[in-house]
Amino acid sequence: MPDLAFDVAHLLAGSLVLVSLMLLYQDRLPALINVFALHAILLAASVAWQALVQDAPVLFVTAAIALGFKGIIIPGALRRIIVRLGIHREIEPVVGIGPTMLAGMALVALSMVVMLRATPAASPFAREDLAFALSVLLLGLLMMVSRRNAVGQVIGFMSLENGLILAATGAKGMPLVVEISVAFSILIAFIVIGIFLFRIRERFDTVDLQALDRARGDQR
Amino acid sequence: MTAQILLILIFAIPAVAAVGLAGIADYRIASRVNMLASLLTLVAGLMMFGVSGYTDDFLLLDELNIVFIVLNSFVGFTASAFSATYIRHEMESGRLTPTHLRFYHAIYQVMMFGMNLALVTNNIGLMWVAIELATLATVMMVGIYRTHEALEAAWKYFILGSVGIGFALFGTILIYMAAQPVTGEGLPGMVWSLLVMRAAEFDPALLNIAFIFLLLGYGTKVGLAPLHAWLPDAHAEGPTPISAVLSGLLLNIALYAVLRFKMLLAANAGALxxxxxxxxxxxxxxxxxxxxxxxxxxxxxxxxxxxxxxxxxxxxxxxxxxxxxxxxxxxxxxxxxxxxxxxxxxxxxxxxxxxxxxxxxxxxxxxxxxxxxxxxxxxxxxxxxxxxxxxxxxxxxxxxxxxxxxxxxxxxxxxxxxxxxxxxxxxxxxxxxxxxxxxxxxxxxxxxxxxxxxxxxxxxxxxxxxxxxxxxxxxxxxxx
Incomplete structure (x- = not known):
């Protein structure tokens, strides 16, 4: 089986895109967090597979961070936060689920067209990986703009970042990948803590950003 | 003094100062230390006029980045002098507490560290990390007053900034992908001076896409429409010394990154x-x-x-x-x-x-x-x-x-x-x-x-x- 390495990488990266699409239509926060945990676990598997295939043991560190931090600790913390904040109710996307899904599919198609056209010279391994990574990135972006809820936006950002890690591990021998994933983890930890602290200390009535918009002083 | 030492000093001084300032409780002393550190950085920047260019795998000094370094450290110093008076008033009016100020001064130097590192580094990955560090430091500064408006501004800055983060990193990865068949795997694929020398051999299509991502990503930080929405809020709600640093410096740093990649594209005949x-x-x-x-x-x-x-x-x-x-x-x-x-x-x-x-x-x-x-x-x-x-x-x-x-x-x-x-x-x-x-x-x-x-x-x-x-x-x- 000469192409097992490629097939498994393809399967894992493709599943990541699928889970990204699943994230788009979760309309309850606990379910959203669970799906994100799945997203992070798939990323960890994908990175670990790349580490094995590329014979780059340092990537196992990135995989371990993805699994432990983003797959277990962050979802756990978010679950506790939404219970404490009492917002494990429905979340309302800005546009309906139908249009969001259609937009998501269009973005996946766009990234396939763009990346596969642009990289005829690169190895098929890297090409597919990049195309999937761009899809995950754009889907994360779509999620960030279609959600008004701060927790939803953070999950969107984290899935976007998973796409970046996928791209970085797909680029063979790229330096600084581990450092970048550590830096991102610290950033995310800060943000999650920030959401929690500001809600408690500053007595926000809600982390719904529409409520924050009302507080704007300009041009009212 | 050699160029290498100066290049290290320009970001080492703010880094040391940031650690030190985090430990100084008296805001009067802290604001003076802040000024002193900024002055030393400025002196190191000005001394770069005396040395010729320098290039290794991590550091770079040429005529382009001297412009930015001198401007950056000069405005950094004057803004720290302004900040000392501004901060005293904020203390007296009770808008900021001593704990906030300790944080404020440390983050001020973290910001200078990030910006100066982005300017002197020769590694496009490290440049990305440094610009992100400077951006995140400003996000925290914008939210320092903790009012609804300030937190909204900081949140908006974070959301739009992270889109920029994502795009710029993706662009950087694509540049590496384009370089890798020519320069080989590993570090050389991210060293700017090597990249620009061999850019003519890179795959033009990949370079084009990379540049579009980089332009959008760093362009968010430059404040280009339609990605500018964070900028007015961040300027209005943060402390005014930070508004001055944002407008006068951080936008320039992002522009510097765009210019470096523009030079890379210009070296390839097939690229757009x-x-x-x-x-x-x-x-x-x-x-x-x-x-x-x-x-x-x-x-x-x-x-x-x-x-x-x-x-x-x-x-x-x-x-x-x-x-x-x-x-x-x-x-x-x-x-x-x-x-x-x-x-x-x-x-x-x-x-x-x-x-x-x-x-x-x-x-x-x-x-x-x-x-x-x-x-x-x-x-x-x-x-x-x-x-x-x-x-x-x-x-x-x-x-x-x-x-x-x-x-x-x-x-x-x-x-x-x-x-x-x-x-x-x-x-x-x-x-x-x-x-x-x-x-x-x-x-x-x-x-x-x-x-x-x-x-x-x-x-x-x-x-x-x-x-x-x-x-x-x-x-x-x-x-x-």
Missing amino acids: APGPLMMGLGLLSLIFAAFMLYRRRDIKRMFAYSSIEHMGIIVFAFGIGGPLANFAGLLQMTMHSLAKSAIFFAVGHISQAKGTQRIAEIRGLTVSHPVLGWGLVLGTVAIAGMPPLGVFMSEFLVVTSTFARGPWLSIPLVFGLLVAFGALLLRLNGLAFGEPTGGGSPAKASYIPMFGHLALVLVAGIWLPPALVIWFQHVAEMLG
């Missing part, structure tokens, strides 16, 4: 010309911001839109390219940094003295606070582009070079400049003249940073030192 993209985004930002200036009711927000306008002009000038337009762009960037931070120094003291940032509640400043009022008048007149100040000369050069390269492009350019000019003078009239309103306390201000900047802008408008002209001409040729 980055010029038209940059010209388009630049003009869009200029005209959009010029119209938005009319509707502002918050004084800091208004000058934030003026920053978007000027970054638009600068990106447009670099987009045209060629020695003259690049020269104009560099000069415009320098003048804008100096004039805009001077304005923010004035605005900071004015809003403290008046107790408000609303334009409608500030009138007759030249009567109630003559020195600050005339400082603001001079700064606004300078930024609007009136002769004989420096901004007039650089804008004149931009328009002239546009005429030379594409006459029809100068129509929207001049239109945008005039619209912005009108808006600024209209608002200035209300702010500075007429009957003073509201009580307002006498200002305890530090005038030296503000008038120091304005004097430089005035001198540059009348007489540019020949050494500076020759140096800028070299850089302009380098930029191609």
